[in-house]
Amino acid sequence: MPDMKFKLKIWRQKNEKTKGSFVSYDLDNVSPDMSFLEMLDALNKRLVESGKEPVAFDHDCREGICGSCGMYINGLPHGPVPGLTTCHLAMRYFNDGDSITIEPWRAKAFPVIKDLIVDRSAFDRIQVAGGFISVTAGAASEANAILITKTKSDEAFDSAICIGCGACVASCKNASAMLFVSAKISQFALLPQGHVEAKARVRAMVQEMDRQGFGNCSNTGACEARCPKQIKLTNIARLNREYYKAY
Amino acid sequence: MNKILFSAVSKKFVMALAGLFLLLFLPVHLGINLMLLKDDPQPFNSAAHFMATFPLVKVVEVLLFLTILIHVVYGITLQIQNWLSRPVRYEVSNRAETSAFSRFMIWTGGSVLIFLIIHFFNFYFIKLGLVEGDPENFYAIAWQLFTIPGYVILYWVCFILLGFHLFHALQSAFQTLGLNNDFWTPVIKGLSLIYAIVVPLGFAVIPLVIWLIK
Amino acid sequence: MITLNAKIPEGPLEEKWTRYKSTTKLVNPANKKKLDIIIIGTGLSGAGSAAALGELGYNVKVFCYQDSPRRAHSVAAQGGINAAKNYKHDGDSVYRLFYDMIKGGDFRAREANVYRIAEVSNQVIDHYTALGVPFAREYGGTLDTRSFGGVQVSRTFYAKGQTGQQCLLGAYSSLNRQIKAGTVTMYPRRDMLDIVVIDGRARGIIVRNLLTGEIERHSAHAVVLASGGYGTIYYLSTLAVNSNASAAWKAYKKGAAFANPSFVQIHPSSIPQLNEFQSKLTLMSESLRNDGRIWVPKNKGDKRPANDIPEEERDYYLERRYPTFGNLVPRDVASRAAKERCDAGYGVGETGLAVNLDFRDAIKKHGKKVIENRYGNLFEMYQHITGLDPYEEPMRIYPAGHYTMGGLWVDYELMTTLPGLFSIGESNFSDHGANRLGASSLMQAAGDGYFILPNTISNYLSGEIRTPRIPTTGSEFDEAEKNAKERIAKLLSIKGKNTSTTFHKRLGKIMWDYCGMTRNEEGLKKALKMVEELKKEFWSDLMVPGEGADLNQELEKAGRVADFMELAKLMITDALNRKESCGAHFREEYQTPDGEAMRNDREYSYVAAWEYNGDDEPVLNKEPLKFEFVELKERSYK
Incomplete structure (x- = not known):
């Protein structure tokens, strides 16, 4: 396949305190098999070799599971293909000569640290507030002692696969973190192991979510549409139910 | 207590309940309005009279105004919070695949509120004696208003926007109340669509029919 | 020259761990609070040990280079986690798991350590299940298992192709619980730059705050490395691109011996390299070999599309060479066999550096639905990366650097040759010998973290209760x-x-x-x-x-x-x-x-523990491997 050319417009910001701006770059010799991050690697190689600072972005596993990467590409978190993280987005999904605007996630709760890197520690704080089942190592009973129907267990899995990338917040017009929080609440609500602490958990996690400055859910469904792991809106409904039950 | 009443989930809960209550009220109002289509003003006027004087309705009326107030205040508060949650906007506007109706609730809701205020001036305040007019003959007032083309156009536009608002509102309320599953949600979405078309259409045909009769 | 004392407890194999636990020294609860432990890494072993040590009441500080502990590379393990539960009633037992690992590792691992990890494997499954890890289940509600390479029983617990993620998030949740409880302090976005040794003991670390560039000092009574393997030395590997050897390497330079560094597992099934800027090779889980058949054309340089090559012109070389295990031979064997075919000119694809992993027969037998259920997410991932549909044509796979069996030398207590420095999970060398069997890395990391280290570290820390908090000003x-x-x-x-x-x-x-x-x-x-x-x-x-x-x-x-x-x-x-x-x-x-x-068992039945020697050549220390309980055999999968 022939090489491709792109016009990139990338948000550059030195650190949290300074103001940022968009910088344009032309990039050619992009192979359609390259991932979006590899395309940026190619740009960065060029920048570094000429002594300039490369575009900073979070990334690690590059196979769609660690949740590190995430960019707002042409108006869409993780780019145009639903169900993919940025690291899995191949350049063949773009057209030769396309202009691509790349922005960091924007939310009050996710301040920009540098270029395309944002601080997502708010997510960790929500999980610390209650995203766990309190069982001490050694205290567990035999794994098959509690039977769980396959349907329930599979459903819990579908909620549990959230990678914590923040695309739900990035795509929500209100920068709400409800999908993220509801995925964890749902996982534990669907499993008997999670029931003991269900009430305390949902109260604590919702309270922490509010404290972090995320917006409110207005059921637009943007999060579901842009979640790379296709976590469903039904989780939010379940979170709501769990919350009412907790009072 | 604060946590319960003002958490992100509770605020939505209140919004949804208030909204659903208003959704119940609309068909009642529509039912009375349809009496405008009769040549005889009597049924409409006595219905209006009944609504204005029957004690139980009085209680419901207070509840209704309270609901509207809560729905409006909460709606505006939530919206402001939501705007503040993203202090720096995106350069390229969000293209996420969502229904347009869901994204403009504050605007469709706001338009409905403006209409409501006009509506109060036209009818409700007369009843309260704040504005001049005959509270026993709303039939005539309504017929008279529907002869003003500008008013009718405004009326139609507002009801189209109300339809948009209702389409998202009904299904959204169920989601907020935690009533979402793979089987019922599509059904509720279907019902939302029907409701959002039938009710505003019912209101909107009244001036049209009146025009045609004339 | 250092002395390598493995400190293996006396007694019969199956009693060693129990005896150790009942006789090891403990630290009383009041003293635990006064003892600081530093942990580097938040994968299955790091997060697990942090949680377990926090639960015990120690004062734990945890460091990772990622922005969140939930991103440690354990997250990417796909296929599963082994345990000797014998839920399938197919003759499995702790001994059989132990034996499979010893054999799979080609008799280059320490018997006592391997037996112990097999022993705790069942506890690991119990614990994860209790933590809410949604492992796959049977319709009756019990946990399901599947088969993995190199064994003849079904002992691998799994959560679709995301077992590592689910286990890691379980570990992350238990870590979070301790952060909330205040026993654990989390320091994300930190790179460990050095270990601080005071009077011959590991007493602290120097880290760089990756956000500010600030160099920070942290002290503790013991330091635990849970920093993973060094497979990214190959640049292209199945590992996260930022995975690195630096923490372990710094430990080596401060006196911890490095064992068997050349033992690196090359995974047989990754998506081949597609472009010159490629930054990593994406793994296609070993579980695929349960249903997929590996083949190359019988004729050299046959460039026809795979589906046009008739059955009689296909060479199912693993089934041909290893009829007993067929496509489920261990990873090292499968990788070498693929390399052998490609080097001989039978490889497929543009570069000739790939072999076919074909699901045609499995789809015919079980139907597309069943295959989709088992491997749907992997198939999708393959299609997104390559643009090819594995339901319609065979996947192309090639070996890639994956896991390092080598690592810091540790004794039975998981302590390195530098007193006070422990090493757990992939960063140590202990349990996999010269080759690791599939689905045993999660088992080992979790076992080390939750159930072994918390029991062994007290033996060292019991001697530290009189050491006051260590100042960072020395x-x-x-x-x-x-x-x-x-x-x-x-x-x-x-x-x-x-x-x-x-x-x-x-x-x-x-x-x-x-x-x-x-x-x-x-x-x-x-x-x-x-x-x-x-x-x-x-x-x-x-x-x-x-x-x-x-x-x-x-x-x-x-x-x-x-x-x-x-x-x-x-x-x-x-x-x-x-x-x-x-x-x-x-x-x-x-x-x-x-x-x-x-x-060559006569001359090389030892662990090669290399000792840093400044600018001079490293010193080789040998820990002889004594096989008291199994008989050394030729490892055959034929």
Whole structure:
């Protein structure tokens, strides 16, 4: 396949305190098999070799599971293909000569640290507030002692696969973190192991979510549409139910 | 207590309940309005009279105004919070695949509120004696208003926007109340669509029919 | 010369761990609060041990380079986690799991350690289930298992193709619980730059805050490395691109012996390289070999599309060579067999560096639905990356660097040769010998973290209860911080023309070509020279823009690559030393007439623990491996 050319417009910001701006770059010799991050690697190689600072972005596993990467590409978190993280987005999904605007996630709760890197520690704080089942190592009973129907267990899995990338917040017009929080609440609500602490958990996690400055859910469904792991809106409904039950 | 009443989930809960209550009220109002289509003003006027004087309705009326107030205040508060949650906007506007109706609730809701205020001036305040007019003959007032083309156009536009608002509102309320599953949600979405078309259409045909009769 | 005392408890194999636990020294609850423990890494072993130690009441500080502990690379493990539950009633037992691992590791692991990990495997499954890890279940509500390579029982618990993610998130949740409880403090976005040794004991670390560039000092009564493996030395590997050897390497340079560095597992099924900028190779889980059949054309250079090649012209070479295990031979065997076919000119795809993994027969037998249910997410991932549909045509796969069996030498208590420094999970060498069986890395990491280290570390810490909190103002901290800062300044000052990634790629190519799936003396010696030259070039032509006192990803990379340059030498040295073939270490000079590994138990039945010796050659220390409970056999999967 022939090489491709792109016009990139990338948000550059030195650190949290300074103001940022968009910088344009032309990039050619992009192979359609390259991932979006590899395309940026190619740009960065060029920048570094000429002594300039490369575009900073979070990334690690590059196979769609660690949740590190995430960019707002042409108006869409993780780019145009639903169900993919940025690291899995191949350049063949773009057209030769396309202009691509790349922005960091924007939310009050996710301040920009540098270029395309944002601080997502708010997510960790929500999980610390209650995203766990309190069982001490050694205290567990035999794994098959509690039977769980396959349907329930599979459903819990579908909620549990959230990678914590923040695309739900990035795509929500209100920068709400409800999908993220509801995925964890749902996982534990669907499993008997999670029931003991269900009430305390949902109260604590919702309270922490509010404290972090995320917006409110207005059921637009943007999060579901842009979640790379296709976590469903039904989780939010379940979170709501769990919350009412907790009072 | 604060946590319960003002958490992100509770605020939505209140919004949804208030909204659903208003959704119940609309068909009642529509039912009375349809009496405008009769040549005889009597049924409409006595219905209006009944609504204005029957004690139980009085209680419901207070509840209704309270609901509207809560729905409006909460709606505006939530919206402001939501705007503040993203202090720096995106350069390229969000293209996420969502229904347009869901994204403009504050605007469709706001338009409905403006209409409501006009509506109060036209009818409700007369009843309260704040504005001049005959509270026993709303039939005539309504017929008279529907002869003003500008008013009718405004009326139609507002009801189209109300339809948009209702389409998202009904299904959204169920989601907020935690009533979402793979089987019922599509059904509720279907019902939302029907409701959002039938009710505003019912209101909107009244001036049209009146025009045609004339 | 250091003395290697493995401290293996006396007694019968199955009683050693119980005896150890009942006789080891403990720390009373009031004293635990006064003892600080530093943990590097938040994968299955790091997060697990942090949680367990926090639960016990120790004061724990945890560090990771990612922005969140939930991103540690354990997250990417796909296929499953082993345990000897025998839920399938197929003859499994702790002993059989132990034996499979010893054999799978080609008799180069320590019996007592392996038996112990097999023993705790069941507790790990119980614990994860209790933590809410949604493992796959049968319709009756019990846990399901599947088969993995190198064994004849079904003992692998799984959560679709995301077992690692689910286990890691379980560990992350237990870590969070302790953070909330205040027993654990989390320090994300930190790179460990050095270990601080005071009076011969590990007492602290120097880290760089990756956000601010600030150099920080942290002290503790014991330091635990849970920093993972060094497979990214090949540049292209199945690992997260930021995974690195630096923490372990710094430990080595401060006195912890490095064991069997050349034992690296090359995973047989990854998506082949597609472009020159490729930054990683994506794994296709071993579980696929349960249903997929591996083949190449019988005719050399047959470039027809796979589906046009008739059955009689296909060479199912694994089934042909290993009729007993067929497509489920262990990873090292499968990788070498693929390399053998490709080197002989039978490879497929444009480069000829790929073999087919075909699901045609499985789809015919079970239907597309069943296959989709089992591997749907992997198939989708394959399609997104390659643009090819594996339901319609075979997947193309090729081996890729994956897991390092080698690592820091540890005794039975998981302590390195540097007192007070422990190493758990992939960062130690202990349980997999010369080759790891599928789904046992999660088992080992979780077992080490939750159930072994918390029991063994108390033996060391019981001697520390009178040591007050260690100040970070001592000269040892000054010295370590100065060294770390000097190195950063040096990396920044070169101002050459090439990026650290460019050097990393070149290093990776050397290691892949000469110290990868197969090795020989000539190649290894050549590689040693090439690495030496590359290292010089690195230190004179590296370009790191920006400054140290800032978020600087190029600087982070450069530091890691600099360490890889040194580690590469040790890997090659180890590979040269081991004049036998065992497990993943295949020396071409030592093979049977039909191309199988030829072990030399008389001379090489030992763990090679390398000791840092400044600028001089490292010193080889040998820990002889005594097999008291199993009989050494030729490892055959035929």
